Amino acid sequence: MPQELRYGLIGAGLMGQEHLRNVGALPGASFVAVADPHGPSRDQARMLLGPEPQISADYRDVLARSDIDAIVIATPNHTHAGVLRDVMASGKNILSEKPLCTTLQDGRAIVEAAEGYPAVFWVAMEYRYMPPVARLIELVHGGRVGALKMLAIREHRFPFLPKVGDWNRFNRNTGGTLVEKCCHFFDLMRLVVRSEPVRVFASGAQDVNHLDERYDGETPDILDNAFVVVDFENGVRAMLDLCMFAEGSANQEEIAVTGSRGKVEAFLPSSKVVVATRERGSAVEIDVPVPADVGFEGYHHGSSYIEHVRFRDTILAGGKAEVTVSDGLAAVEMGMAAQRSIETGRPVLIEEVSLRAV
Template sequence: MSNLSRRRFIQASSAAAAFSGTLRVLAAPQNEARILGPNDQINVALIGAGIRGQSDMSTALQVPNTKLVAVADCYDGRLTHSKELWGSDVFTTRDYREVLARKDIDAVVIATPDHWHKQAAVDAMNAGKDVYLEKPMIHVYPDGPVIIDAAKKTNRILQVGSQRVSSILYAKTKELLASGAIGQLNMVSARWDRSSAQGAWNYTVPPDASTETCDWPRFLGSAPKVAWNGERFFQWRKWSDYGSGVAGDLFVHLFSGTHFITGATGPTRAMATGGLRYWKDGRNVPDVLLALFDYPQGFNLSLRVNFVSGGDDSEGFLFTGSDGSIEISSAGVTLTRSPMSKAPGYTVNTFSNAMQKEALADYHRKYPENREDATTTAGVERFVAPKGYNDTYSHFENFFHSVRTRQQPVEDATFGFRAAGAALLANQSMERGKIVEWNPDTMRLG
């Protein structure tokens, strides 16, 4: 976490009020790339100016000393809107290679469909650009080693865009878990539910969508060649040719958070089930997915995404330990302490009176400090982020810090592959109809 984010957290914590316990606020060779000083402006380009891409760039430009220079997208309307948003001097093109050829660009934000992530990222690093790559880092497993190798060979910064790892709430949870606040972790449960057409990726197709305004062949790239389809172009997450389903879109955030908080590198086994329960509109990925994962650190992870959630649009984490739990939600972090008694207790009432007396005397000799009426340190503490806090801003702040200092980012290619690789195990398990195995150290399927 950056010093600025820490300062925000500390400043906000001093101003919060108490309730229900304690409330606190919580490449080409390197010589082809420009060497940036601590106060130099970072020139950025956007590759993929869809919903997430435009949102990313709007946030990135709030970080001081950043400037948008160029935008690439396969739909002309987004190129027009980029100039409307960020100025007529912004260079726009359908071909991102024209962006990468520019010498005045230091870093790129890649927010393309998943099936373009690997190629766009590798091309950018080979061109001497640092890369902020939207999650999931990979579309298919072979993408991972290629991206990792390219980052090493080119000495470029690559940060994956799963912003939870830069969140002050997740940092607080990591601190609490490491301090032993809930004892021994045994279970992590997470959900990301939605109940709307937009939440289920039925994004609006613009009235002018056609092969004239959309570069369909370029969009398809390595995907199977099919006839023009406006829904596939603008709602690409609904098809596995271009996206990675709810596992790649949403599970990957939950894995990033779990790995960041626990320090784990990934699960060893996965079992998943689900299906198309409601949104039977031609898509070929499930709208309900549930999965269980085994972690060698001694805990299990349970994940759920439901796009037919009955009106409950929510995201949340629950870390359960032997002495309590930690919940992360949009409202903040809630620590519930419920220490397990060190004394086992007793059940003597079926014994004879004489034997009850003897058993109780023996019990109290063994556990003199833990009589049945002893009090514990149970309680609830809550931590909230400062008003208006945005973890995506913190994530870009961390990325640009790495671009300037050449220090490894908070979510590098190896971290990103382990999160995405673990998430896609759910798809593998569901497709195969069986438990699948994964080696989180070697990052290989079993």
């Protein structure tokens, strides 16, 4: 393996450009090829990379190169399965954006193709690496809350941004808001709780956002607020509180983990962690800023850069992905269960939406 890893990017929109900037600041790796059918996205990539890297409209041009060590996939959600099928055939190391897939059939095809994959296959879940979130996980797993009982994640933020071709306005392209955006939070739940989800109950709707938008005469159908409750095998219960018309929130994300002995909370973007026992007045606030060695802070508090450091180091060490295909799929299944619970008005067992049900 060469010391300077050579990467190819498939999809150079908003997130693809964050990957270009991350790797631009990362020692030991660089993008040598980019593919995107959309001219303005290719122009942005050219602006960020300069004249040398190959920039083309067809990702097969990138896959045809034998000198590329890793492929980063940042295309719209519903295209992941098709792109992954071709990328997996190349046997290259993969960092694929979330969600892994938008349908169970696609999930099954990916899992089958990924069995025994000879290189690193990593699903991008950078919330794990946001500095206050990483500290919270460390404290909880270190026993600070005692026996973990409850996990609450609140995201109160702005609406979905415009995307190339407006793909994110429709459930058929995204998998639904609770798959598209919230797979990050379901991944965090599994990671913090260290158990598997059993049952999901959700209430949600599209009450405010995008209702006056039309695309070829069609109104967007993506929900903009929800409460989701998840029961885990080990008895822990978790909850997601999502609101996407809450720009005025002091913090966009708030995570609270409570156990038999105390509580740990994390706040973003204020980058704080609060640790407390059950005693009144025991709360201690800790600043957890983005570390100075993070080369690019981006839109995710340095976490997608940190993820790239770990992806690079895993390739160089011949190691295994920290966020596996199975993790990516589990987060999608939880999102699908939540979407189905909202559609049907009843609790949904994970086994109803797991690959076993395909």
